[in-house]
Amino acid sequence: MELAKAFEPADIERRWYPEWEAQNYFAAGVDRSKADNFCILLPPPNVTGTLHMGHGFNQTIMDALTRYYRMRGHNTLWQPGTDHAGIATQIVVERQLDAQGISRHDLGREKFLEKVWEWKEYSGGTITRQMRRMGTSPDWKRERFTMDAGLNKVVTETFVRLFNEGLIYRGKRLVNWDPKLNTAVSDLEVVQEEEDGFMWQIRYPLADGSDSLVVATTRPETMLGDTAVMVHPEDERYQHMIGKMVKLPLTDREIPIIADSYVDLEFGTGCVKVTPAHDFNDYAVGQRHGLPMISILTLDARINDNAPEKYRGLDRFDARKAVVADLEEQDILVKVDKHKLKVPRGDRTNVVIEPMLTDQWFVAMSKPGDDGKSITEKALEVVHSGEIKFYPENWVNTYNQWLNNIQDWCISRQLWWGHQIPAWYGDNGQIFVAHSEEEAKAEAAKQGYTGALSRDEDVLDTWFSSALWPFSTLDWTGDEAIDAVNPLLQQYLPSSVLVTGFDIIFFWVARMVMMTKQITGQIPFKHVYVHGLIRDGEGQKMSKSKGNVLDPIDLIDGIGLEALIEKRTTGLMNPKQAESIAKKTRKEFPEGIQSFGTDALRFTFASLASPGRDIKFDLNRCDGYRNFCNKLWNATRFVLMNVEGHDLALDHQQLQGGACNVPEGEARLKFSFADRWIVSQLQRVEQEVERHFTDYRFDLVAQAIYKFVWDEFCDWYLEIAKVEIQTGDEAQQRGARRTLIRTLEAILRLAHPLIPFVTEELWQTVAPIAGRKTHDSIMLAAYPRADLSRLDETSEAKVERLKALAHACRNLRGEMNVSPALRMPLLVTGGGADIAEFAPILQALAKLSEVQIVADMPDDAMAPVAVVGETRLMLKVEIDVAAEKIRLAKEIEKLEKQISIAQGKLNNEGFVARAPAAVIDQEKQRVADFTATLDKLKPQLAKLG
Structure with a gap:
C-alpha cells in the first residue's frame, strides 16, 4: 500500500479499529500448549459514565500491557465490562421520571426496573464506545455487566455461602446515611x-x-x-x-x-x-x-x-x-x-x-471462618508472603493499614436497582437466606415455619458485586466439576496484574483479595500496579466546579473554543461561576484545543506514568508527542524512498559479525560501523523496554522509545545512512538500506503497545519490504527481543566520537555566527585514521565543503579551535577581523551585563529569602552558563588582537 504524504491520525483510526475488532484480534487466547498466560481486568466503569482523563490514563496502561504480552506470544485476556452503579444509575432514571412528573413509587419496583434496563440498553454503552476511540483491545465478545444473569448467580451464591459460614449477618449499626x-x-x-x-x-x-x-x-x-x-x-x-x-x-x-x-x-x-x-x-x-x-x-x-x-x-x-x-x-x-x-x-x-443507626447487612471482617481464619487475615497473609506484590511497594503499607483497622462492611443499600438481597422473612422475624424463594420456603419448612415469606427489599452495595469481578467474569459457578473444565477460569485466575488508582485500594482492591480468596481459595491477581491520579497542569483536581476538566475525546478530535466553553459551563447553577470559567477557558485556549489524535494522547499518558500520588497533565506534551508520531511518519517515508525497488539482499545467508559469511569479493552486503551501531543500540533499547515493562515503569518505556527513535535513529542514523547510500559502493548501499528497513520495522513493533494506530499503518507497508514474516496485523507479530550477541561496543564508541566531532563543528559555526547556508572547509589535525572514514559524514552533518587533514593549524589563523580528545578542528574561513572584534565585544558586554543582573539577585538577601528554591537554582544556572560562554569568547577576542 502507498503511504500518504501527511500523517492524518483521524483517517487511520477510523479505518483500523473496526478492522481489528472485525477480525477478532482481541479474542482471549485459549492455546493450552502455550506456557504463558497474561490476564488483566478492566476496573468496571459505571454504566452511567463517560470517559474521563483518569479512565484514559488507566486504560492506556492496561492496553499497552495487553498488546505487549500478546506480541510476546502469551495467551492474553483483557476482560472488559461495566458496573451497574446502583446509586448513580437509579438517580439518572429517577430524574428522567421526575421530568415526566412520575416517581418510582408510582411505577412500583418491577416497572421501575424495566425502565432502568431500557435506559441501560439505550445509553449504557457510551463509555465502551469511547474506549474504542482510545484504541483499547479488550476481548469485547467477553464483555460483562455486573447485573448480567451469570454474574447475578455468582453474587447470590457468594452471599449464601458467606451467610452459611456465619460471615454475613444482619444487625443495627451506625452507617453513613x-x-x-x-x-x-x-x-x-x-x-x-x-x-x-x-x-x-x-x-x-x-x-x-x-x-x-x-x-x-x-x-x-x-x-x-x-x-x-x-x-x-x-x-x-x-x-x-x-x-x-x-x-x-x-x-x-x-x-x-x-x-x-x-x-x-x-x-x-x-x-x-x-x-x-x-x-x-x-x-x-x-x-x-x-x-x-x-x-x-x-x-x-x-x-x-x-x-x-x-x-x-x-x-x-x-x-x-x-x-x-x-x-x-x-x-x-x-x-x-x-x-x-x-x-x-x-x-x-x-x-x-x-x-444513622439502621438495620443493615454486614460482612464480618474479623470473624474466623470454617478454616479458623478471618477473611481479613487471609488478605493480609497473601500480601505479606509475596503471593500478591504491589508496584510501587510502598502501597503495601496503605493496604495493611486499612485491613488492620477494618470495621465490618455494610453491604446493604436501600435502593431498587441492584442485586436484591437473597433473604426472606417470616412473620415472626425469622430470616431464611437462600438461592431462590423456593429454596427459602423449603428451608423455612425444615425449621417448622409454614407462613408467608416476604423478600428483603434492599439491594447489595455495588462494591460487593465488583469485589467478585476476578472470578465472576470468568464464568465461575461454584460447582467444582464444571469450573475444572472451564479453560478461561483455569488459565486466567489469578490474573496477572491489576492496574488501579490508589484511591480505591481500600474499597475495591482489598475487597477483591478478601472475597476471591475466601470463595475460590485463590488470589485474584499476582501484581497490583498502583498509579497516581490525573490532575491539571497546576496540580488541581479536575472538576466541573473548577472548570478545568479535559475530555480525552476532545484531545483526540479537537474542539472549538465556544464548544469547549459550553461543555464546561453547561449545568452550572451559578452564573458568576460560569462566567469565570468561560473567561478562564478563553485565556487558556484562545483557539480551542487542536486535534492530537489517539496515539499522541496515549504516548502522553504513558510518559506521565511515574511513581507518585499526583500526575500533572501537561497539554504541551500532547503536542510534542504528536510531533513524534509525525517524525516517525516522515522517517518511514524517507526510508521507503531509499529502499523501495532496491536489492536488499534479503535472500542472503545469515550474517556473522555484521559481514556476510562468503569469501571476500563476493559479498553482496557490507555493513558500516554506523549500521552495526544502530543495530547495537536497538538491542539495548529492546532490553531496556523489556525491563521497564516488567517493572511497570511506563514513563521509562516511553522515554526509551522516544530517545532511540528521535535522537539515535532519526537525528543520526538516517543522516549517516543517507551519506552511505549516496557515496558507498553497491554492497555498502545494500547494507545501509537493509539496516534502515529492518531497524524501522523493529521500531514499529517496539512502539506498537503505546501508539497502536500509526504503527499499524506504517508497518503494513514496511514489513513486506523488510522481509519479515507477514501477519494480518502488527499486533500479531513478535515483540522485539534483545539479542545481546549483536551488541557492538567498538562501533558504539566510534559513533560517539563521530557525534562529538559533529557537535564540535556545529559549535564552531555557532561561535563564528556562520550562516547555515554557507559551506566551508574543515581543518583537522591529530585526527587518527578514522577522520578519513568520517569525512563524508561530517561534511553532510556539519555542512562542510571538505575535510582537510593537516599536520598543524595555520599560525596566523584567527578562527576558534575546537578540541575533541587528541583531535583539533578549525573552520577555514576568511574573517573580517574588524567586524568580528566588534561582534565579539558586543556579545561579551551583553553576557557580562546578564551575569551582573543574575549575580545581583543572588547577592540580595531579600530575594534569596523570598524566592522559591527552583528560581534561585535557575539564577545560579544562568550565571554558570553565561560565564562558560564568556570564557570561550574572551580568548577569541584576544586572539584577534
Missing part, C-alpha cells in the same frame, strides 16, 4: 469538605445542683440524643465529677459523666457530649461503656418522637436553630465561635450525610 436518597452509602461516596461553621459551648448542670460542665459541639441539635458527657480520665479539672449525673438541657433526662481517653485534653473545654446514635466516634465510646443508643432523626433527617415534642417533625437544620434559640433563652448557651469543620456530603446529592 444519605437523607435525600434514603439509603446507606459507602465511605467512597462521601466527600469530606471543609466549610465555615460554628462551635457552640453549652452548660450542662449537674443533677445535684452542685456544679456544671460546659461542652462544645458543632451540631447542637444532636444533644437531644446525648446519653453521656465524657472527660479525660487524667483531667484533674473533672476528676471529682466522674460518675455523677448531669441534667440534659431541653429534655427531662439525666445522663452520666464518664471518663474515656478518647477525649482531647487540649480541645475546647475538655468536656465532650456523647451521642452514640449520631456520631461514629461516639458510637465506639457507647460500645465501650454500654451506653444506650437514642436515635433522634427519621430517615429523611427530621426530628423523631424520641425528642421532646416541640422539636418533632422539624428538619435537622431547622431543629438546630430552635435548639440554639432555646439554649439562649435559658441562659445556658455560654459561647459561640466561628469554626472550620469537615462536613461529609454525598457525592451524588451534595446533601450532608448523617451517621
